[in-house]
Amino acid sequence: MSSNFLTDLHNANISGVAFKNIKLKKQILAYFAAHELGTIAELSKAFNVSIPKINESINELIEEKLVKDYGKQTSSVGRKPNNYGLEANSAFFIGVQVSHDYISIAMINMKKELVASKDEIPFQLENSEQSLHDICKEITDFISKLHIKKEKILGVGINLSGRINYRTGYSYSYFNFYEDPLSNFFEQELGIHTFLENDTKALSYGEFSSGIVTNERDALFINVDNGIGLGIMVNGQLYYGKSGFSGEFGHIPIFDNDIICKCGKKGCLETEASGHALRKRIIEEIQNGATSILTKKFSNIEDIRLNDIIHAAKKDDTLSIEAINEIGEKLGRGLAALINIFNPELIIIGGVLAKSEEYLSLPLKNAINKYSLSIVNKDTKIVVSTHGEKFSPIGACLLLRDRLLAITE
Known part of the structure; x- marks a missing residue:
């Protein structure tokens, strides 16, 4: 592959005719990404550009x-024009999900096909240089086993929790001990253009691109994990806000309690309606003598994780079922507020706790009906995602690809 075009894609100093040529090529690639195939005439009409110029760019x-020539059309009458489309393995994108207990990595090609992945690599997230270098090592090891030329990898997207400004590459929650943007550090270590993203936004984009969203233009994605995140789609685009920090749904002060949230405030939604709150309640109940099948599995109850609680609920563990029900009811109160504010077409419930299915969704929907305005919530469809966390690295890949092609902002 020629390196000139790829270099130009990341070169902000290009102007004049060269800039127009790059822009047209990106438009053509974006057209193929959306329509799969197209003819010279169709591209000319779509972009109001002369056929000779389209032909030159193609x-x-x-x-x-x-781009690849896929041969003649089969349905047209008369002289059949050639169909063109993306060359699937012409370029690749890597997405990395950095979670508290593991790292997951995925790679897709230009046609959004999953090429390689490595899920749940053991890892302990700490705000330290060692943890940062461990992330780089896992990514480097993943790339070394791909047998793909490095110049074909057009970007690495790294998802972190907390406050991320993807436009500047700064992280304000983790690894913020350098003056330069964190994305610059990764880029220097990996030798590949690197972009940071908030994990919920990346997971949201993966979900919005997965087929759950059909004709809806305004949707919300609720990531119910240890914390609570919110992805917002307005008019088909992810909404970031001024500094990229939109979606801090978990830190709405909805409860009158003295529980200090990890953000330092009291009464946040996360203090009583998150995975962290669920785990804390289960451990406290067991310590106070409650019976549960979890006590048979864990000699040290501090080792209990969210997936263990969900699995216990599905095994008819009363303690786990009741605790998840309560989380669902409290989360539903928060969602009722979002519905009253946004009046969305669709709400997707995802993340780890979504795997508890009706144990979470039924009390959640009951609370929404109770606390939101009926004239507003009747227009909102609520679905529970079955994808789990696996879409986070894929979402990062898709964001890289679609931003490169200017499909999304």
Whole structure:
């Protein structure tokens, strides 16, 4: 593959005719990403650009091995034009989900096909340089086993929890001990253009792109994990806010309690309606003498994790069922407020706790009906995602690809 075009994609100093040529090529690639195939005439009409100019750009993209000639159309009458489309393995994108207990990595090609992945690599997230270097090592090891030329990897997207400004590459929750943007550190270590993203936003984009969203233009994704995150889609685009920090749903002060949240405030939604709150309650109940099948599995109850509680609920463990029900009811109160504010077409419930299915969703929906305005909530469809956390690294891949092609902002 020619390196000139790929270099130009990341070069902000290009202007004039060169800039227009790059822009047109990106438009062509984005068209193929959306429509799969297209003819010279269709592209000319779509972009109001002359056929000779489209033909020139197509030939250059074919030479650069980004576009492929897929042969003649089969349905048209008369002389059949050639169909063109993306060359699937012309370029690749890597997404990395950094969670508290593991790292997951995925790679897709230009056609959004999953090429390689490595799930739940054991890892302990700490705000330290050692933890930061461990992330780099896992990514480097993953890339070394791919047998793909490094220049074909157009970007690495790294998801972290907390406050991330993807436009500047700064993280304000983890690894913020350097003056330069954190994305610069990763880029220097990996030798590949690197972008940071909030994990909930990346997971949201993966979910919004998974087929759950059909014709809806305004949707919300609720990530119910140890914390509570919110992804917002407005008019088909992820909403970031001024500094990229939108979606701090878990830190709405909804409860009148003295529980100090990890953000330092009291009464946040996360203090009583998150996975962290669920785990804390289960451990406290067992310590106070409650019976549960979890006590048979764990000699040290501090080792209990969210997946263990969900599994116990599905085994008819009364303590786990009641605790998840209570989380669902409290979360539903928060969602009722979002519905009253946004009046969304669709709400997707995802993350680890979504795997508890009706134990979470039934009390959640009851609370929504109780606390939101009926004239507003009747227009909102609520679905529970079955994808789990696996879409986080894929979401990062998709964001890289679609931003490169200017499909999303």
